[in-house]
Amino acid sequence: MVASTSSSGSVSTFALKAAAPAVPFVALERQHSTLEHQLTAALARVVRASAFVLGEEVARFEAEFAAACGVRACVGVASGTAALTLALEAAGIGPGDEVIVPAHTFVASVLAVLHAGATPVFCDVEAGTALIDARSAAAVVTAKTAAVLAVHLYGQSCEMDALYALARRHGLLVVEDAAQAHGATHRGRSVGSLGDVAAFSFYPTKNLGALGDAGAVCTDDLELADRVRRLRDLGQRRKGEHVEVGRNERLDGLQAAFLRVKLPRLSAGNRARREAAAAYRDGLGDLRTLAERDHTPSVNHIFPVRVADRQGARAHLRARGIETSIHYPCAAHRHPAWAGVIGEPAIALPEATAWAAEELSLPMFPELRRDEIERVLSACADLPPALKEM
Numbered sequence: 001m002v003a004s005t006s007s008s009g010s011v012s013t014f015a016l017k018a019a020a021p022a023v024p025f026v027a028l029e030r031q032h033s034t035l036e037h038q039l040t041a042a043l044a045r046v047v048r049a050s051a052f053v054l055g056e057e058v059a060r061f062e063a064e065f066a067a068a069c070g071v072r073a074c075v076g077v078a079s080g081t082a083a084l085t086l087a088l089e090a091a092g093i094g095p096g097d098e099v100i101v102p103a104h105t106f107v108a109s110v111l112a113v114l115h116a117g118a119t120p121v122f123c124d125v126e127a128g129t130a131l132i133d134a135r136s137a138a139a140v141v142t143a144k145t146a147a148v149l150a151v152h153l154y155g156q157s158c159e160m161d162a163l164y165a166l167a168r169r170h171g172l173l174v175v176e177d178a179a180q181a182h183g184a185t186h187r188g189r190s191v192g193s194l195g196d197v198a199a200f201s202f203y204p205t206k207n208l209g210a211l212g213d214a215g216a217v218c219t220d221d222l223e224l225a226d227r228v229r230r231l232r233d234l235g236q237r238r239k240g241e242h243v244e245v246g247r248n249e250r251l252d253g254l255q256a257a258f259l260r261v262k263l264p265r266l267s268a269g270n271r272a273r274r275e276a277a278a279a280y281r282d283g284l285g286d287l288r289t290l291a292e293r294d295h296t297p298s299v300n301h302i303f304p305v306r307v308a309d310r311q312g313a314r315a316h317l318r319a320r321g322i323e324t325s326i327h328y329p330c331a332a333h334r335h336p337a338w339a340g341v342i343g344e345p346a347i348a349l350p351e352a353t354a355w356a357a358e359e360l361s362l363p364m365f366p367e368l369r370r371d372e373i374e375r376v377l378s379a380c381a382d383l384p385p386a387l388k389e390m
Helices: 028-034 036-049 056-069 080-090 107-115 134-139 160-170 222-232 253-283 310-319 350-358 370-381
Strands: 002-005 011-014 073-077 098-102 119-123 145-151 173-177 197-201 215-219 236-238 303-306 359-362
Touching (some): 056 215, 073 080, 080 173, 160 173, 215 222, 310 370
Parallel strands (some): 098 119, 173 197
16 A cells, blocks of 8 residues: 545555566476476485486486487487587587588587587578578588588477488488477477487476486487497496597486476477467467468477567567567677687578577467466557567
8 A cells, every 4th residue: 555645635545556577488486386396206316316417317217208209219418508519429420521500590509510520501591480491501512511400499390301302312410409399290200300310408498498407319320329328428338448538418317307207297388388379379460470380380489579670679578567588689600709610601691690680589388377478469469560560
């Protein structure tokens, strides 16, 4: 209650309506509050076993996630970046090799290629999906090209038929960067089983997220999987016998135990994301969103729209209590870290550059409520035409 003084000098009271809390971009606490007992039990299980690095929880998660992806092997590692780096190294990609990378992606896609000793070569993305454009990829193939990186961005699967046709023509390895597409499918097959090898991240905000950093490599190639196991564990074939120049990129037992709690709930979470995304699409009117493809439905890790004035649109939504994010404000080929490391792109990259300039991410997580979605839609409907029209 707030006291005020009237013009006659008398004191009255009135209630001010409290401002509605912001619609969060993501709210992990909602998910974790429903899993508190299971997560606590997982922690206690690991503490009792004193298996904090690798161990039984990791082995069990690897088996369970391999089954979920429909592959013969899964190898848990310390992060998504480590997964992609070790996948490339285990497949024999290294110095002298070129890897085709879409120019609209998270920076780790590029870093992993560099960490493996290879050279990233950028190609453009599709206007409607922001996914790698196979025709653009074909334009940058050279005698040194060894692999193509299929980044399943925003919860979507890449058009794998076109990428495999390209790979067959040139003898290329197809590597999936599946960090944003847990549980997605392409023509009925699970992401993670579509390429020669796949890398996943379990960063906390992912569709399947740990409570810290974690990652995994999935493949049907058992020899490649065995090499990843050695490379993640200091190059050891068995304790004290180091047969590779390996890294320390092992998965913690605790994170594996947490992921085992969450994995059975992945499908339900993805369904909730799809329902939220459908409500967005129905209500967003003329705002540009991702193209829907029936043969490969998105699991909507992120829900992006494209606007003419991103900062203006973001400020407009913020003033109405809507949190947003940007994925990604710098096209992958334009990061200053590459100066003197990677040469200029061989081709123009107009779509990737446009996505980097115009993309704005709306709130998206399984526990997003209908009233919150309506608030987002209402705020978007009020966007001035100058902010959204391109």
